[in-house]
Amino acid sequence: MKINITKTQSPKEKPQGSLGFGRSFTDHMFIMNYTEGQGWHDARIVPYGNMEFSPASSVLHYGQETFEGMKAYRSNGKYYLFRPEENAKRSNYSNARTCIPEFPEEDYVQAVKTLVKLDADWIPEGKDSSLYIRPFFIANDPFVGVAISKTYLFIIILCPAGAYFGSLNPVGIRVEDEYVRAVRGGTGRAKTGGNYAASMAALARAQEEGCAQAMWLDGIERKYIEEVGTMNIFFKIDGKIVTPALNESILSGITRDSIITLCKDFGLTVEERPITIDELVDAAGRGTLQEAFGTGTAVVISPVNKLRYKNKDIIIGTGETGETSRKLYETLTAIQRGEAEDKFGWCVEI
Numbered sequence: 545m546k547i548n549i550t551k552t553q554s555p556k557e558k559p560q561g562s563l564g565f566g567r568s569f570t571d572h573m574f575i576m577n578y579t580e581g582q583g584w585h586d587a588r589i590v591p592y593g594n595m596e597f598s599p600a601s602s603v604l605h606y607g608q609e610t611f612e613g614m615k616a617y618r619s620n621g622k623y624y625l626f627r628p629e630e631n632a633k634r635s636n637y638s639n640a641r642t643c644i645p646e647f648p649e650e651d652y653v654q655a656v657k658t659l660v661k662l663d664a665d666w667i668p669e670g671k672d673s674s675l676y677i678r679p680f681f682i683a684n685d686p687f688v689g690v691a692i693s694k695t696y697l698f699i700i701i702l703c704p705a706g707a708y709f710g711s712l713n714p715v716g717i718r719v720e721d722e723y724v725r726a727v728r729g730g731t732g733r734a735k736t737g738g739n740y741a742a743s744m745a746a747l748a749r750a751q752e753e754g755c756a757q758a759m760w761l762d763g764i765e766r767k768y769i770e771e772v773g774t775m776n777i778f779f780k781i782d783g784k785i786v787t788p789a790l791n792e793s794i795l796s797g798i799t800r801d802s803i804i805t806l807c808k809d810f811g812l813t814v815e816e817r818p819i820t821i822d823e824l825v826d827a828a829g830r831g832t833l834q835e836a837f838g839t840g841t842a843v844v845i846s847p848v849n850k851l852r853y854k855n856k857d858i859i860i861g862t863g864e865t866g867e868t869s870r871k872l873y874e875t876l877t878a879i880q881r882g883e884a885e886d887k888f889g890w891c892v893e894i
């Protein structure tokens with residue numbers, strides 16, 4: 545794929561001090577168009593900036609869009625991406641579910657690599673820091689009728705990022721037992737904005753009750769654990785690592801998959817199976833709910849110290865970050881930063 549590059553004439557100041565997540569952006573962005581009959585065309589990198597859309601652009605009305613989250617790291621003067629081909633593959637799964645045209649996986653990885661290389665001096669140093677990469681597809685027909693768009697944009701933006709919730713700071717999670725995120729046959733397994741729009745009311749309730757995110761139960765029986773706001777969820781119960789088995793309403797997390805691999809490598813038993821909220825309440829009562837943690841690209845590992853369910857707090861383990869959560873975080877981030885052996889071949893040099 546040929547990518548035209550127009551470099552910025554006025555590079556921005558890089559953020560100083562604590563980076564936070566997702567509020568500052570690098571100097572450039574990647575854009576490519578799709579037009580029915582012509583396919584994907586005009587791959588280009590241009591200075592980062594606001595874009596002009598018709599107010600009728602279909603994504604603004606019906607949310608036909610998909611996105612990904614990836615990270616780039618700096619290590620010994622080299623730059624690495626973590627499992628980028630998995631994002632390219634998942635992106636095409638999400639696109640197929642939302643009728644967005646397929647995008648060639650090698651071109652996807654090439655676009656990310658080219659943009660990150662150009663803005664590589666934005667990749668922050670530091671243990672909890674990385675360059676967060678947000679590739680996304682949007683439908684762009686200027687048409688207010690409900691229809692499958694004939695034109696799309698593929699855009700990639702980059703944000704220097706620190707820890708999402710603060711490094712390994714345990715968070716409280718509210719179990720949402722009224723609203724649901726996804727149902728059988730819905731878009732739960734696709735990474736599409738509508739799933740997140742549907743989550744805001746539950747997030748607001750969680751925050752009102754002092755929690756960081758909401759944990760979703762299944763949409764039919766309101767009984768099985770699915771996932772948490774921005775992450776997949778794991779529990780350590782009686783020494784075993786347990787996580788909900790994937791189904792069509794759970795996002796197939798790349799970090800989730802990496803953590804399962806690492807847990808098995810540590811010699812831990814991992815069970816991917818249905819988990820009910822009652823099982824967690826019982827385990828907490830018996831003192832066997834030892835740890836809980838979320839996994840995701842943005843959060844990496846986010847220890848959970850409390851589940852708030854039906855106005856009661858269930859304290860997990862000692863209420864502090866657990867030893868397995870900490871070991872997984874240290875191991876995964878060391879692999880990502882090139883400080884530990886990459887024995888699973890996850891890091892791709894740019």
Ligand code: COI
Nearest residue numbers: 613614774840841842843
């Ligand atoms: C990610 O972890 O990359 C996500 O996409 C979650 C989120 C920030 C929406």
